[in-house]
Amino acid sequence: PPNLQMVEEDSGLERVNCRAKGASSGFKVAILGAAGGIGQPLAMLMKMNPLVSVLHLYDVVNAPGVTADISHMDTSAVVRGFLGQQQLEDALIGMDLVIIPAGVPRKPGMTRDDLFNINAGIVKTICEAIARCCPKAIVNIISNPVNSTVPIAAEVFKKAGVFDPKRVLGVTMLDVVRANTFVAEIMGLDPREVDVPVVGGHAGVTILPLLSQVKPSCSFTQKEIDYLTDRIQNGGTEVVEPLARILRIDYFADPIDVAKAGAGSATLSMAYAAVKFADACLRALRGDAAVVHCAYVASEVTELPFFASKVRLGRNGVEEIYPLGPLNEYERAGLEKAKKELAGSIQKGVSFVRK
Numbered sequence: 001p002p003n004l005q006m007v008e009e010d011s012g013l014e015r016v017n018c019r020a021k022g023a024s025s026g027f028k029v030a031i032l033g034a035a036g037g038i039g040q041p042l043a044m045l046m047k048m049n050p051l052v053s054v055l056h057l058y059d060v061v062n063a064p065g066v067t068a069d070i071s072h073m074d075t076s077a078v079v080r081g082f083l084g085q086q087q088l089e090d091a092l093i094g095m096d097l098v099i100i101p102a103g104v105p106r107k108p109g110m111t112r113d114d115l116f117n118i119n120a121g122i123v124k125t126i127c128e129a130i131a132r133c134c135p136k137a138i139v140n141i142i143s144n145p146v147n148s149t150v151p152i153a154a155e156v157f158k159k160a161g162v163f164d165p166k167r168v169l170g171v172t173m174l175d176v177v178r179a180n181t182f183v184a185e186i187m188g189l190d191p192r193e194v195d196v197p198v199v200g201g202h203a204g205v206t207i208l209p210l211l212s213q214v215k216p217s218c219s220f221t222q223k224e225i226d227y228l229t230d231r232i233q234n235g236g237t238e239v240v241e242p243l244a245r246i247l248r249i250d251y252f253a254d255p256i257d258v259a260k261a262g263a264g265s266a267t268l269s270m271a272y273a274a275v276k277f278a279d280a281c282l283r284a285l286r287g288d289a290a291v292v293h294c295a296y297v298a299s300e301v302t303e304l305p306f307f308a309s310k311v312r313l314g315r316n317g318v319e320e321i322y323p324l325g326p327l328n329e330y331e332r333a334g335l336e337k338a339k340k341e342l343a344g345s346i347q348k349g350v351s352f353v354r355k
C-alpha cells in the first residue's frame with residue numbers, strides 16, 4: 001500500500017511544513033478505524049477542532065481516500081493517513097490522544113456482547129501497539145462491547161508494564177447525549193442546558209441514567225421514568241433495528257426509512273459524542289479546570305474494578321472520580337442489575353487477555 005506520509009510530503013513538502021508550524025501548539029490525535037461509519041465523521045469533526053495540530057487517520061481499508069478527502073478541509077490540523085497493520089506503529093508514535101472506533105458494529109438481533117469475538121482481538125492488537133509507541137497517550141475506547149474492551153485494554157497495558165488507569169477511558173458519552181436529548185424532549189427544555197448523569201457501563205441494563213440527579217432539577221412521573229430509562233438503555237437499538245420491530249407495530253410502509261435495518265449502528269450521533277468527549281480530554285490536557293464528564297474507567301466507586309461515573313479530567317487524564325451520589329430506590333435496584341451484568345463482561349475481557 002502507498003505510504004501516505006510520503007505521498008503527502010512529495011506533493012507539497014513546503015506547504016505541509018508551513019501548516020504544521022502554524023498549528024504546532026495543538027495536540028496530536030490518532031483515530032484508529034478512521035474509514036468506518038463512526039471514523040469518517042469523527043475524522044471530519046476532529047479536523048475542525050482548533051486544539052488539534054496533527055490528525056493521524058489509520059484503518060485497514062480505505063484510509064488513503066478518507067485522508068485525501070479530509071485533508072482538503074481548510075482548517076489548520078495536518079492530516080496523515082496510515083493503511084494496514086504495518087503502518088499502525090507509525091500512526092501512533094508521538095500521539096497525545098488515541099481514539100479507537102475500530103471494529104464491527106451490531107446488526108439487527110445482535111447484542112454488543114455478540115461483537116466480542118472480533119472486536120476483542122482488534123482492541124488487543126491496537127493496545128499492544130499503543131503500549132510500544134505512545135504509552136503516555138490518553139486512550140478513548142469506542143469499540144464495543146465497551147464493558148469488556150476497556151478491561152482488555154487495561155490488561156494489555158498491565159502486561160506491557162505501562163498501565164495508567166487515569167489514561168484509559170471507555171466512551172459512554174453517547175448515552176449521556178441521548179439521555180440529555182430525551183429528557184429535554186419530555187420536559188420541553190433546550191437539550192444543551194440538560195445534564196443527565198449516566199453511570200454503570202455501555203450496554204442494556206448496565207446503562208443507568210440517574211434521573212433523580214438531572215440538572216436542572218426535574219421531577220418525573222413513574223411512567224416517564226420507565227419510558228426514559230428504557231429509551232436511554234435501548235437508544236442504540238432504535239438505530240440498529242427498524243422502529244416497527246421495536247415497537248411491535250407494522251404500519252410503517254418501509255421500516256428502513258426509520259432505522260438502519262442491518263446497515264450499521266449509530267455513527268453520526270456517536271461521532272458527535274466522541275468529539276464532545278475528545279474535545280473535553282484535549283481541553284483538560286491544555287489545563288482547563290472543571291472538565292467533568294461521565295466515562296467508563298478503572299474505578300473504586302463500586303466493588304467492581306471498572307465503572308462509568310462522572311470524572312474530572314485534567315492534564316494526566318482522569319484526575320478525580322466522583323461517587324454516585326444519593327440514589328432513589330428505583331436507581332438502587334437498577335444499580336444491582338447493572339453490576340451483575342458488568343461483572344461478567346469485565347471478567348470476560350480480563351480472561352481474554354490472560355488466557
Ligand code: NAI
Nearest residue numbers: 033035036037038059060101102103104105142143144174
Ligand atoms: P464500521 O464497520 O462502519 O467501521 C469500523 C472500521 O474499523 C472499518 O473502517 C474497519 O475497516 C475498521 N477496522 C476493522 N478492523 C480494524 C483493525 N484491526 N484496525 C483498524 N481498523 C479496523 O463500524 P462503526 O459503525 O464505525 O462502529 C465501530 C465500533 O464502534 C463498533 O464496535 C461499534 O459497536 C462501536 N460503537 C460504539 C458506541 C459507543 O457508544 N461506545 C456507539 C456506536 C458504535
